Amino acid sequence: MDDAIHLTYPISPDDxxxxxxxxxxxxxxLKQMGVNPEAIRKVAIAMYEGEINMVIHAKGGEIRVDITPEKIIMVLDDVGPGIPNVELAMQAGYSTAPDEVxxxxxxxxxxLPNMKKYTDSMDIETTIGVGTKITMVVNI
Amino acid sequence: MTVNDVKEILNARVLAGEDQMDQEVRSACGSDMMSDVLAFSKDHSVLLTGLCNPQVIRTAEMLDIVCLVFVRGKVPDDSVIEMARDRGLVVLATGHRMFSSCGMLYAAGLGGGAI
Incomplete structure (x- = not known):
């Protein structure tokens, strides 16, 4: 039996x-479902940072969220430029964002450091010129 | 302290949330960079900022921030204040600068939380 809840959100670029x-x-x-507040806080912060990244750096994309009784899985799939150096991008303070951002x-x-900090696991798959897929999991 | 104490200390105007002034606040964070706020803010906190766009309200929403204070005399436009009302946030505006506002609250006993 699949008792997971699946949510999908298209993310518009430049909005x-x-x-x-x-x-x-x-x-x-999550609040309506009565999920514990600490897990909600972690999901909200991590997903919000990711969503902002998709608008700032990528050309939008799609976020899929699966909610199960044990965990919340967020998949952020963009069609952006890709991340040339993931290790560098993971360093706190490193940014390629323009001044207007x-x-x-x-x-x-x-x-990215915040997204890692607030999730129990984070996986980045990125291809230059194709896009980036970030999978984050928060255990409930 | 309460939100009303914050208002009195900063000699601030209330732009939204007039009916929620007796909520307790336990720490504060002052920044114009929302990612820094997302990295360090704690529960039941006050956010002081000079940034006036809708993402300030969203950041506050994600963190369950109780009270927003716009410093340096800044006032966001009505749509931003309306967003805050919809989310039950208290919004204050003070003419004091960021450094002074943070100092006044700190001197009155409001901390920034552990690093």
């Missing part, structure tokens, strides 16, 4: 004002 709507919706749903309050080089 900074709406960035975060998907994360907001997931947070609301920094003026919006992001691009501090904390996105």
């Amino acid at each position: 900074f004002t709406r960035a975060g709507e998907a994360s907001s919706d997931v947070k609301r749903k 920094r003026s919006l309050g992001f691009g501090a080089g904390m996105g």
Whole structure:
């Protein structure tokens, strides 16, 4: 029996004002389901950072969220430029974001480190010129 | 301290959440970079910022922040304040600068949380 809940969100590129709507919706749903607050907080922060990244760096894409009784799996699939050096991108403070993104309050080089910090596992598959797929898991 | 204490200390105006001024706050974070806020903010906290876009409200929402304070006399546009109202956030605005605002709250006993 498949008792998981599957959610899918298309993420539009360059729509900074709406960035975060998907994360907001997931947070609301988890709250309604009575998931423990610490897990909700971790999912909300990690997914929000990822969603912002998809708007800033990639050309949008899709986020799929699976909620099971044991864990929450988030798959962020973009059609962006790919990450040339994942190790460097994982360093706190390293950023390739342009100044206009920094003026919006992001691009501090904390996105990927935050996503790792708030999840129980994170896997990055990236191909230059094709896109990036990030899978994050938060145990409940 | 309570949100109302924060308002009094910073001589701030209330832009949203007038009915929630007696909520307790336990720590604060001051930054214009939302990723830094997402990295370090704690529960029941106050966020002081000079950034006025909708992502401030979303960041506060993700972190269950209780009270937002716009510093340096900044006031976001009505759509941003409306977003805050929808999410039950208290929004304050003060003319004090970031450094002074943080210092005043710290001196009154509000900490930043452990590193």
